[in-house]
Amino acid sequence: MRTIEIDDEVFAYLQRKAIPYVETPNLTLRRLFNLNGRKPPENILNDQPLQTKQKKRKKPKANLSTLVKNGLLNEGQTLFLYDYHGNKIDGYEATVSGKQLSRGGKTLSMSDLAKICLQEIGYKSDSVRGPAHWNNSDGISVLELWRQYLERSLTNDSD
Numbered sequence: 001m002r003t004i005e006i007d008d009e010v011f012a013y014l015q016r017k018a019i020p021y022v023e024t025p026n027l028t029l030r031r032l033f034n035l036n037g038r039k040p041p042e043n044i045l046n047d048q049p050l051q052t053k054q055k056k057r058k059k060p061k062a063n064l065s066t067l068v069k070n071g072l073l074n075e076g077q078t079l080f081l082y083d084y085h086g087n088k089i090d091g092y093e094a095t096v097s098g099k100q101l102s103r104g105g106k107t108l109s110m111s112d113l114a115k116i117c118l119q120e121i122g123y124k125s126d127s128v129r130g131p132a133h134w135n136n137s138d139g140i141s142v143l144e145l146w147r148q149y150l151e152r153s154l155t156n157d158s159d
Contacts, residue, residue, distance in 0.1 A: 062110070062131035062146035065099045070152075072145045079134040079142065081117050092117045094134065101134065110134050110142060 006014075011025075018028045030036050067073040073096055081092035094101035094113055101113050108116070110130025118128060131143035 059150060062142055063099060064096050067145055067149060070149055072149055079136060082133055082135050089121060
């Protein structure tokens with residue numbers, strides 16, 4: 001093994017080209033100079049950073065106005081708060097208002113409103129999945145309604 005000196009500009013270039021937490025500078029150079037017997041990825045030839053993973057396309061977040069447009073909810077409909085165990089919490093309800101929920105003069109996202117309400121009754125979590133906590137009068141969560149919508153739209157797209 002040899003030791004070489006490189007200036008800051010060359011080292012910065014190596015850092016941009018390295019696969020974080022995987023490659024040493026030597027491995028990065030081997031890949032860039034194609035010394036490992038494989039053709040370098042196209043993005044290396046174009047001087048673009050290498051992605052370590054294919055970016056997964058996230059499913060879109062639950063959107064109340066989309067659910068209203070598709071008939072799964074109604075504007076002004078009352079939704080009820082459920083705790084982490086699936087129990088309805090009496091006295092905690094909100095109405096659908098566009099993309100958000102309204103309760104007590106405040107209009108907030110499902111997650112922000114659920115977080116505030118759950119903290120009021122003693123839960124301490126800062127990460128709340130709002131659509132999982134707001135249910136219609138039949139006890140079906142917004143999250144489940146959103147899944148139904150996505151399933152329907154995927155089925156319609158494939159027809």
